[in-house]
Amino acid sequence: MLAFIIRRVGQAVAVLFTVGLVAFCIFRFMGDPVENLLGQEATQADREALIERLGLDDPIPVQYVRFVGNALQGEFGISYRLGRPVSELIAERLPATLELAMVSALFALVFGVLFGVYTGIRRDGVLANIVMSVSLVGVSLPTFLIGILLIWIFAVELGWLPSFGRGDTVAITENWDSVLLTASGLKSLILPGITLGLYQMTLIMRLVRSEMLEVLRTDYIRFARARGLRRQAIYFGHALKNTLVPVITVTGLQLGSIIAFAIITETVFQWPGVGLLFVNAIFFVDIPVMAAYLLLVGTVFVTINLIVDLLYFAIDPRLRFDAPGKGA
């Protein structure tokens, strides 16, 4: 098992280096950073000084190593548009995105599993069929439309919830301003949280449902019933656990995309997170920000995948007893 973990971490590092290479290439080949930084009035001397300062006259492998070295220290250069270190910008914005993503993921996971189990057990029930039909909406409507609809209903018509922004924040640490501790912050989290999580929720729900239907047909569930075990024990103790491996795989990937693609939701709700930062960076061809965002998303995905792989071991004992030396 240790060998497996080491192998997986090795793969994760390899993936990140590849992502780093792509990010580096963006730097090299998308427009001329010198042109972008200096503007049209610059003299040739200015240009050469800047090229020297940025190290652009070094061989490309050296530049890549330097880029990776800086990235490892959390240095991604200076934003062209805002003139501030990218790492600072991201550190400022990341808490907002993480809070939004966590709330969305929690919403998606809790309701997805609950609805999935329910519709799986009551396959022919009226309520289960209603939930299934409504879930089609979640799957098929694009995120921005759901966001706009929610704003229209709950912010414009009913006036219950704010339509944009984060509300009041409280500083938890130096860099972390949280909305989780204020009433207005929590209220402003509801609509974007649902918007971002709705698709994932319906996805998880449908997955849990089909897995439940599959598992409930197996011999060991039949044998559990024949032993007179209670329904709750059969559904939650025996069946649900057997649906978890695929559910965790998908949930992990979805959590990654919740963080990575919060862009649309953040744009609709003007949520000051990294997604919004990235969209603005694209408009202004702010390459250091784009590269850093790329690496950030890559790291998030790789980390989540690693955790998902390790969770398999926690759930399924059959994976834990690999023959010793296998694959070594």
Added chain:
Amino acid sequence: MIDRPLLSIRDLVVEFTTRRGVLRPVDGVGFDIARGEILGVVGESGAGKSMMGSAVVGLIDRPGRIASGAVLLDGEPIHRLSEEAMRRIRGRRIGMVFQDPLTSLNPLLRIGDQIVETIRTHLPVGEAEARRRAIAALDEVGIPAAARRIDSYPHEFSGGMRQRVVIALALAAEPDLVIADEPTTALDVSVQAQIIALLKRLCRERGAAVMLITHDMGVIAEATDRVAVMYAGRLAEIGPTPDVLTRPKHPYTVGLMRSTPSTLGAGGRLHQIPGSMPGLRAIPSGCAFHPRCPKAFARCDRERPDPIPTAAGAVACWLYDPEDPALSGAGEAEGTAT
């Protein structure tokens, strides 16, 4: 009330209502099982054996249902009980063993936890006591080093060992009746005899009755006191095992015996019953066996025979109709001449 049968099945009919009509995998089966008795139920695939076993414990999946008839456990009707009342009977009073030990155990739970859960569901004992009993149960079914193996997962056992675990699970709450549905079919031949011997010994020790569903005549001969032969969802013949095996009465049983290698002398050619068992959508009129029966006569495709009592059992065949003077006795003589 010592004489009251432990389990009594009366005219049981199981129906599946489908878009293309009503199917009856079990159609009017009835017999008793006494306390401590081992009753074999034999028949080809699709004869309704397993469906009948499931019907007894109320485990028929929709759209199937018990359409008529009755199941009495210790004299009490259990076929109309609520799901919750039926749950209390399953495992506690009627245990079940299924065919495939590789898929009968939940792969993600330790076998000990599965046994402890079963014991604690039915018996008022604490965690420690339940665990002690689980170890004893595993020890009894012949799991070596049970105290250590109790924390193993199912995939760490071989097929035969897993079936022993399944038997320990079925007997964990000390039921009065065990329904074993083809308990050895999925096992290696070398292990089959051990499992049957184990099941037989444990049930004898506890005084539990067994309904042993199988299509293996060897298992029937070895383990059972009485045997019921099923054909197309109906009871063809029932009687003490030695009688049925050596002096079968129903022409179907006769054919079945002649097509089983163990009842033949060496070098003999195996008999084959012509045709195959009818599908549920095309059950013949009258006696369901008549199109394949070498002794069929006019009455067989018009009227359906009910089981007719014989010396120690019953047979559903017009050859044995006591009210038909022309045939009475003649069929008996022919049937025994095998």
